[in-house]
Amino acid sequence: xxxxxxxxxxxxxxxxxxxxxxxxxxxxxxxxxxxxxxxxxxxxxxxxxxxxxxxxxxxxxxxxxxxxxxxxxxxxxxxxxxxxxxxxxxxxxxxxxxxxxxxxxxxxxxxxxxxxxxxxxxxxxxxxxxxxxxxxxxxxxxxxxxxxxxxxxxxxxxxxxxxxxxxxxxxxxxxxxxxxxxxxxxxxxxxxxxxxxxxxxxxxxxxxxxxxxxxxxxxxxxxxxxxxxxxxxxxxxxxxxxxxxxxxxxxxxxxxxxxxxxxxxxxxxxxxxxxxxxxxxxxxxxxxxxxxxxxxxxxxxxxxxxxxxxxxxxxxxxxxxxxxxxxxxxxxxxxxxxxxxxxxxxxxxxxxxxxxxxxxxxxxxxxxxxxxxxxxxxxxxxxxxxxxxxxxxxxxxxxxxxxxxxxxxxxxxxxxxxxxxxxxxxxxxxxxxxxxxxxxxxxxxxxxxxxxxxxxxxxxxxxxxxxxxxxxxxxxxxxxxxxxxxxxxxxxxxxxxxxxx
Amino acid sequence: xxxxxxxxxxxxxxxxxxxxxxxxxxxxxxxxxxxxxxxxxxxxxxxxxxxxxxxxxxxxxxxxxxxxxxxxxxxxxxxxxxxxxxxxxxxxxxxxxxx
Numbered sequence: 001x002x003x004x005x006x007x008x009x010x011x012x013x014x015x016x017x018x019x020x021x022x023x024x025x026x027x028x029x030x031x032x033x034x035x036x037x038x039x040x041x042x043x044x045x046x047x048x049x050x051x052x053x054x055x056x057x058x059x060x061x062x063x064x065x066x067x068x069x070x071x072x073x074x075x076x077x078x079x080x081x082x083x084x085x086x087x088x089x090x091x092x093x094x095x096x097x098x099x100x101x102x103x104x105x106x107x108x109x110x111x112x113x114x115x116x117x118x119x120x121x122x123x124x125x126x127x128x129x130x131x132x133x134x135x136x137x138x139x140x141x142x143x144x145x146x147x148x149x150x151x152x153x154x155x156x157x158x159x160x161x162x163x164x165x166x167x168x169x170x171x172x173x174x175x176x177x178x179x180x181x182x183x184x185x186x187x188x189x190x191x192x193x194x195x196x197x198x199x200x201x202x203x204x205x206x207x208x209x210x211x212x213x214x215x216x217x218x219x220x221x222x223x224x225x226x227x228x229x230x231x232x233x234x235x236x237x238x239x240x241x242x243x244x245x246x247x248x249x250x251x252x253x254x255x256x257x258x259x260x261x262x263x264x265x266x267x268x269x270x271x272x273x274x275x276x277x278x279x280x281x282x283x284x285x286x287x288x289x290x291x292x293x294x295x296x297x298x299x300x301x302x303x304x305x306x307x308x309x310x311x312x313x314x315x316x317x318x319x320x321x322x323x324x325x326x327x328x329x330x331x332x333x334x335x336x337x338x339x340x341x342x343x344x345x346x347x348x349x350x351x352x353x354x355x356x357x358x359x360x361x362x363x364x365x366x367x368x369x370x371x372x373x374x375x376x377x378x379x380x381x382x383x384x385x386x387x388x389x390x391x392x393x394x395x396x397x398x399x400x401x402x403x404x405x406x407x408x409x410x411x412x413x414x415x416x417x418x419x420x421x422x423x424x425x426x427x428x429x430x431x432x433x434x435x436x437x438x439x440x441x442x443x444x445x446x447x448x449x450x451x452x453x454x455x456x457x458x459x460x461x462x463x464x465x466x467x468x469x470x471x472x473x474x475x476x477x478x479x480x481x482x483x484x485x486x487x488x489x490x491x492x493x494x495x496x497x498x499x500x501x
Numbered sequence: 502x503x504x505x506x507x508x509x510x511x512x513x514x515x516x517x518x519x520x521x522x523x524x525x526x527x528x529x530x531x532x533x534x535x536x537x538x539x540x541x542x543x544x545x546x547x548x549x550x551x552x553x554x555x556x557x558x559x560x561x562x563x564x565x566x567x568x569x570x571x572x573x574x575x576x577x578x579x580x581x582x583x584x585x586x587x588x589x590x591x592x593x594x595x596x597x598x599x600x
Contacts, residue, residue, distance in 0.1 A: 031567045038570025047588040048575045056578060068567035089555060098592040145589070154596055161589035164578075298555035306561040 006260045010252060011184075013224075013259030019186040020232050021179040021251065022221035023130075025197055027172045028140060028214070029072050030207045035139045035170035036063030036106065036302075043213055047163035055168035057102035062301055065090075069137060069170035070113070071315065072206035074307060076172055077114025077135045078316045079200055085113055087306045090137075090299035095292065098162050099141035107138035107173075109296040113305065119200070120324060121192040123185050125338060130193050131177040142167040172207075178232070186222075186255065191248040194218055198244075199323040211242050218247055220275075222254040224262060233258070234268040238282050240275045249280040257282070330354060334363035340371075347375055349385055355392035356399075365399040366392075373413050377420060390419045397426045410483045411435045437486050441493075444477075444485055448493055451476040462498050470494055505534045 008016075034041055037054035053061040074084055091109035117132035143166050148158030174197065182189040198209045198216060209216040223235035236258070241250045258268050272285035321329070330350065331341045334357075344350050349370045356366035370385065374395070378385045398415055401407040407415060407430070418429030430436065452459045455476055461469040470491060477490040510530045514521045521529065547553075572578075575588050584591035 033567050033569045038565070038568060039572045040569045046575070048578045048590075050572050051578045052570070052572050056573075058581075064563065064565040066567050067564035070564060087561070098590070098595065101590075144595075146595075147586075157594060157596075159591060159594055161586045161591050163589050300555060303556060303563045304561045308562075 005257055006264075007253075007256040008259040008263060010256055013255050014184045016227060016263065017224040017233075017255070017259050018180070018183065018227055018229075019251070019255050020223045020225065020235070021176075021182065021186055021190055022235065023176045023179070023190060023193060023247075024219040024221070024237075025174045025194060026140075026217045026219075027076070027174065027201055027207045027209060028216070029069050029170040029172060030205075030215075031066055031068045031072070031170055033066060034168040035066050035069055035137070036168055037061075039168065041169045043215070045165055048165065050165040051167070055101075056164060057100075063106065065302060065305070066170060070305060070307075072170075072204070073113050073135060073137045073172050074312060075204050075206060075315055075319065076174070076201060077117065078312070079204055079319055079322055080114070080117035080119055080132050080135060080174070082114035082117030082132060082135055084307055084312050085111060085115070085305070086309075087111075087304055088113055089304045090302045091296045092299050093138075094295040098160065099144050100167060101142070101164060105139060105141065106299055106302070107296075108136035112136035113307075119193065119196055121189065121196045122342070123188045123192045125342075126185070128179075128182060128185075128189050128192075130179055130189075133175045133177045135172060135174050138171050138173060140166050140169040140171040180232075187248040187251040190220060190251045191244050194247050195244055196323065203320055203323055203326075205320075211244065214242065217242055220247060220250045220254070222251055222258065223268070224255065224258045226262075233262070234270050236268065236271055236273050236282075238273045238275050239285065243277075246275060246277060246280075250275045250282065253280050253282060334367070336363075336367065340367070344371060347371065347385060349375070352385055352392055352395075356395045359393040359396035361396040361399040362403075365402070366395065369395050369399065369412075369416070373416055377416075388420060389422065390416065394419055394426055401426060401430070405486065406430070406437060407435065408437055408483070408486065410478075411437065414483075435484065437484055444481075444490060445493060447477055447480050447485065448473075448490065448497060451480055452494070452497065459498060462495070462500055465500070467495070467500060505530050505537060 028041075031041060033039060034050075034055055037052050039050045039052050039055055042050065054063055077084055088108065088111035090106050091111070092104040093107045093109070094104040096103060112134040114135035115133070117135070119130045119132060120127050121130060122128075142162045142164040144154075144160045144162050146154050146157035146160045149156030154160070176193070179186075179189065179193075198211075201207050201209050201216070207215055211217070218241045220238045220241050221235045222238070223233040225231060225233045236254060238250045238254060241247050254273070261268060269284075273282040274285050275282050327341065327345065327350065331338075334353075336344075341350075344353060344367065347370075349367075352370050353363070353366045356370065357363050374385060374388060374390070378388055381388075395416075398407070398412050398419075401415070402409065402412050414433065414435055415426050415429045418424075418433060419426055423429045423432060451473055455473060458469050458472050462473065473494050474487055474491050477485050477494070478487055507526050507530050510526050510533060511521070513533075514526070514529075579585045579588065579590065582590045
């Protein structure tokens with residue numbers, strides 16, 4: 001592969017050019033059965049065990065649309081502020097490729113189910129409105145494995161083998177209008193949009209939107225125009241962008257690549273490019289495919305869809321609270337700043353904090369533990385916060401133990417560590433590790449006496465009025481008690497014993 | 502309107518993976534010619550004031566409930582495949598060498 005292309009550093013590229021983006025996102029719906037037949041849709045089933053005459057395109061079979069999939073698509077459209085078509089049809093997208101056994105994919109062409117919506121995203125404190133061109137329904141394709149050749153890719157393969165389990169799973173395609181004016185924020189805007197869309201779809205409960213399993217996939221269109229120009233440049237479409245981080249990297253990488261070509265007097269080829277997770281670079285795809293004419297025509301095997309207006313109104317009225325509205329509400333309830341809220345959002349911590357608050361913790365404490373100690377541990381382990389083996393209820397219990405004086409923060413961190421290590425509930429860890437604040441005045445007093453005797457110099461300083469020196473003595477008590485003493489109470493007792501008040 | 506030739510029927514048969522005998526080719530050539538002629542009559546009545554239609558009946562919203570129905574066993578699914586490997590349909594090289 002030609003992988004030696006020069007790149008222009010991002011900042012320089014943005015000084016000379018303005019990017020225009022377009023994002024096409026595919027979401028596999030979480031219906032029990034496929035789009036046009038009753039085959040199950042379970043991920044990871046043995047090959048060709050979820051297929052039937054309809055999704056294998058055997059002669060004489062006829063598709064019938066899944067009512068749930070139609071409803072889910074309309075709900076996505078409504079949540080994206082789209083108009084819902086009064087009448088529309090499926091269309092055949094004809095192409096010769098073995099991932100669809102029919103030689104065509106049932107999709108929608110000039111009559112999508114939902115049109116003209118928007119989704120607002122916040123980047124760097126700025127609200128950017130992403131206009132939605134269309135939301136349409138189609139069927140997913142089968143999964144090809146390319147055999148032979150060195151790379152496992154289609155290039156150089158001797159032949160391919162195909163599993164049609166995925167063929168016919170309902171797939172919603174959400175297409176933005178061109179996104180201009182994002183300037184240097186383009187990569188972050190792209191990521192924020194996909195993040196917000198993922199959250200919205202998850203809130204609707206219509207898909208599990210797992211990018212790593214392919215139930216949400218993103219194609220990223222990027223073009224550049226010289227600063228001050230009003231005419232958009234030639235765009236490329238980068239496929240295989242399968243994580244939020246990759247969306248951002250793909251936009252950035254493509255800006256750097258195109259800028260270098262344009263600055264050198266070259267021209268951008270309109271083409272499909274493939275994103276490579278390891279390098280963050282893209283390589284040219286099959287340019288031959290570009291000129292393809294899909295010969296769309298209305299699907300004669302399926303009847304038109306004419307969503308009843310009352311039904312659409314009822315679906316709209318029944319939409320759940322959408323993520324952006326929910327975030328505003330929670331921010332007000334918790335009384336946190338925009339910055340802190342954005343940090344929680346970026347860390348995927350909002351739901352966890354919300355659940356912890358619901359389990360009885362004060363919002364400030366819930367936020368402190370999830371965004372502090374637990375975020376640090378997740379970061380160390382390289383996992384998402386939600387994947388830590390601790391529940392919001394357990395975190396709430398730890399905050400309760402701290403509030404009651406049974407634990408201090410230091411001990412609480414040890415309790416969290418124990419829970420994460422699988423030692424049981426917070427109370428189990430407290431009991432097993434003996435992590436109780438020393439509340440017994442007699443025991444604390446004995447520890448202090450020993451520390452004062454061992455640190456006579458410091459004790460004398462305090463006696464002679466240098467109260468600042470008490471810190472070292474408190475530290476000694478904490479150390480001698482292995483962190484279990486109540487530091488504030490220890491300080492009081494030390495000063496009392498030394499006759500200072 | 503030119504007549505459907507025997508060679509064209511043979512080509513269609515190959516694309517459809519249908520093994521047709523010589524006399525069948527002649528038989529279907531004549532039949533297909535009649536069918537094409539009948540369909541072509543639509544063009545005679547299609548005028549600017551008649552909207553194109555994709556369906557013969559004025560029906561809409563025919564859906565099925567989202568319920569799972571039994572799939573084929575993989576042996577059944579793969580029984581018509583010209584080649585099989587690892588319970589998957591094996592297909593010839595997709596891209597030519599020059600791609």
